[in-house]
Amino acid sequence: MAKPILYSYWRSSCSWRVRIALSLKNIDYEYRPIDLFSEESKVSIFQFTLRIPRFCQNDPEFVKHNPAKKVPTLVINGLSLTESLAIIEYLDEAFPDPPFLPKELDQRAYSRAIALHIVSSIQPLQAISIHKMLNEKEKRYGDFWCNHFVNRGFKALEELLIKYSGKYCVGNQLTIADINLPSIIYNAKIYNVDMTQYPTIVRIGETLNEHPKFKPAHPDLQPDAPKTTKADM
């Protein structure tokens, strides 16, 4: 198998999920940063070739792999794969060990439901682009909006986790649900969500933070992360 290529952006929640999945499956890959806020790819500055070239969303090489121009995009086994959860399900089917889904149908459904609650009910409403657009519309409205929707989603998530969690989101096996949790907790903190309301989310998040396969996927450790991350908000 040729070395897979992951098109990623350091702070993209969806890219983070796929980095965790690749790490859990022990798949080595090449990291290619897509700068979501640049109109122009940068492979060199003056005469110096950049150690990490940064591609923009419109770069023809990137668009060839994903006409939707979104990260993450994973080039693997000759395929160009898009949408974080679809990529994660593909990785689980192509590389079954360790599994991302329990064997029992009900536990599989609960794991996917928690993943989808994060991916479709919380994340899209507090994405970086949404936050920016609403703050430009009215000063601090984006801040209010993101805080509001993360709280709305976390209230439901806390209830779901009280019902299903053990050590991890669903029982004691690490599943697709856990892969989606760290990025949304990270964002909740950026949007000043009072996490003391959500002790189950916090507990599982702390367990995942200590997991050796989760650590290398953290945004701050990516080659395109700025040195002082909070200043980028």
Next chain:
Amino acid sequence: MAKPILYSYWRSSCSWRVRIALSLKNIDYEYRPIDLFSEESKVSIFQFTLRIPRFCQNDPEFVKHNPAKKVPTLVINGLSLTESLAIIEYLDEAFPDPPFLPKELDQRAYSRAIALHIVSSIQPLQAISIHKMLNEKEKRYGDFWCNHFVNRGFKALEELLIKYSGKYCVGNQLTIADINLPSIIYNAKIYNVDMTQYPTIVRIGETLNEHPKFKPAHPDLQPDAPKTTKADM
């Protein structure tokens, strides 16, 4: 198997997806409407018992099945299942015929990617509650917002479908991707999206509209649909 119960709202995109999936799998079910815009359940008016009682989101019977208080919720085989795509994947695993996913891993990934693009990148940003909240913030801003994000999503969706579609979204087999398409086209029309820009989306949408298993899932045919649907906007 006891008759499954679907908690649904006639105009909810996510409920519509599950109605299509149940119809395709030939699963008979009881329809229980959840009125997303009412604070109070109505099982009777004066001394008359309603033919179709309407439950509100806070109804204890409903909350017992889904603490996140969202539709759709499917009670089946003794389980309470939530999140439309998780329910659809469960139905596909528990009732394999006809399948919602192709056999080939790449085609499965493309089918899931199209489904997820609709479910996580388009639908959440134009949900009824978002439209209402932004129109209350500033007259017609919700209209602008929903039109903008459906167009943004449809540009990418059209590109994906040009790449992957045959008769259906991915080749000539009906998949999980198709199950998610009708509701987002229906909403696009409500938000005055110019559909002539998206001929591939339109073509597949028309094919699905004619599918006998898709027809009964249409919002206008649900027991909780008002007689004149457009007036409800």
